[in-house]
Amino acid sequence: MSPDVPPVPPEFATTSSGRLTIVRGEGARLFDAAGRAYIDLGATHGVGNLGANPPEVVRAVERQMRELVHLGSGYANPVRTAFLERLLALLPPSFGSVFLSNSGTEAVEAAIKVARSVTGRPKVVAAMRGFHGRTMGSLSATWRREFREPFEPLVPGFVHVPYNDAAALDAAVDASTALVLLEPVQGEGGVHVASEAFLRAARAACDRTGALLAFDEVQCGLGRTGRLFAFERWGVVPDLLLLAKSLAGGLPIGATVIGREFVPRFRGSHHSTFGGSPLVCAAGLAALDQLVRDRLPERADRLGAVGLERLGSLPRERVREVRGLGLMIGVEFREKVGPILAGLESRGFLAIPAGATVLRLLPPLVITDAEWEAGLKAIEEVVAGG
Numbered sequence: 001m002s003p004d005v006p007p008v009p010p011e012f013a014t015t016s017s018g019r020l021t022i023v024r025g026e027g028a029r030l031f032d033a034a035g036r037a038y039i040d041l042g043a044t045h046g047v048g049n050l051g052a053n054p055p056e057v058v059r060a061v062e063r064q065m066r067e068l069v070h071l072g073s074g075y076a077n078p079v080r081t082a083f084l085e086r087l088l089a090l091l092p093p094s095f096g097s098v099f100l101s102n103s104g105t106e107a108v109e110a111a112i113k114v115a116r117s118v119t120g121r122p123k124v125v126a127a128m129r130g131f132h133g134r135t136m137g138s139l140s141a142t143w144r145r146e147f148r149e150p151f152e153p154l155v156p157g158f159v160h161v162p163y164n165d166a167a168a169l170d171a172a173v174d175a176s177t178a179l180v181l182l183e184p185v186q187g188e189g190g191v192h193v194a195s196e197a198f199l200r201a202a203r204a205a206c207d208r209t210g211a212l213l214a215f216d217e218v219q220c221g222l223g224r225t226g227r228l229f230a231f232e233r234w235g236v237v238p239d240l241l242l243l244a245k246s247l248a249g250g251l252p253i254g255a256t257v258i259g260r261e262f263v264p265r266f267r268g269s270h271h272s273t274f275g276g277s278p279l280v281c282a283a284g285l286a287a288l289d290q291l292v293r294d295r296l297p298e299r300a301d302r303l304g305a306v307g308l309e310r311l312g313s314l315p316r317e318r319v320r321e322v323r324g325l326g327l328m329i330g331v332e333f334r335e336k337v338g339p340i341l342a343g344l345e346s347r348g349f350l351a352i353p354a355g356a357t358v359l360r361l362l363p364p365l366v367i368t369d370a371e372w373e374a375g376l377k378a379i380e381e382v383v384a385g386g
């Protein structure tokens with residue numbers, strides 16, 4: 001390739017040659033073609049809360065493949081009903097309906113449409129450093145300039161306030177606001193945990209103006225922060241809850257959970273052909289069962305506390321800050337994180353960045369104590385080594 005031809009981003013590549021090739025997974029381990037094991041400290045971008053191909057999800061999918069793979073939302077299906085009932089039973093009674101789709105960004109798009117339709121208002125208030133997806137609506141709520149600029153003009157009506165600035169949020173929410181959209185813990189933006197004052201201010205501002213409050217728990221939900229849903233930490237209940245990533249144990253899913261009072265006020269239509277297929281619902285049901293039965297949120301709480309304490313002792317000359325909640329941890333370096341990731345990979349540990357300087361740890365919640373210990377030790381060694 002000539003040097004002035006820009007490299008093809010991996011998402012558009014026709015081949016993955018030259019990059020680490022992974023062919024198999026089991027629990028927190030991923031294996032390359034030669035059989036070398038890597039411990040996955042990034043849960044394949046937060047999808048693998050239950051690890052790679054969780055056996056109970058695999059069995060449920062195998063069974064459902066033989067029964068019925070796909071069915072339009074116009075027909076009832078017992079597996080879909082069981083999954084929706086299970087999900088709603090785990091949530092406060094104010095939630096009454098779920099729109100099922102195929103990804104996090106679709107869950108966000110549906111929230112924007114519900115809020116605009118229900119309120120008849122245009123404005124969406126989101127947070128600086130927030131990430132909500134890459135389709136045009138969710139991208140308009142996403143903060144980072146590099147993600148947005150090449151695709152402008154985006155959807156009008158979106159404003160951003162500083163994360164954890166309760167006064168700025170309160171000032172931004174007015175009679176034209178349809179939706180306040182926030183991550184209780186920001187992931188892509190560098191792992192920042194919301195303050196209780198900020199989330200309470202968001203709830204109060206929505207109550208004051210009639211705007212809807214949506215929590216985007218696509219990354220921080222489903223046990224990751226040490227609670228089944230992150231909002232339980234603060235006791236602030238949103239009107240819309242957005243889930244995706246690990247909800248179906250690795251199969252593509254998005255869910256927009258909607259407060260029961262809003263559904264009758266929805267005008268217009270919304271739909272997604274593949275959303276809520278019996279196959280994905282069977283996977284989702286098995287995944288929720290395992291998450292709850294094996295008390296994985298508690299496990300995330302315990303292992304996360306160990307991790308935060310250990311990583312908190314990393315040398316301050318290289319590490320600016322360590323922050324997080326449960327097994328969602330960010331280590332902010334005073335330097336670029338690329339070499340740290342490369343050092344970890346060479347030792348057999350895969351992790352992901354959040355921006356240029358933050359090492360993001362989202363290990364599967366089923367990671368064993370020994371694997372987590374090995375991961376923490378590898379980080380300490382890489383940071384000490386160069």
Ligand SMILES: Cc1ncc(COP(=O)(O)O)c(C=O)c1O
Pocket residue numbers: 102103104105106108131132133134183187188216217218219220244245
């Ligand atoms: C908080 C949050 N919202 C939305 C999304 C978009 O999800 P998806 O990539 O499934 O569209 C992500 C993806 O990382 C996310 O972290």
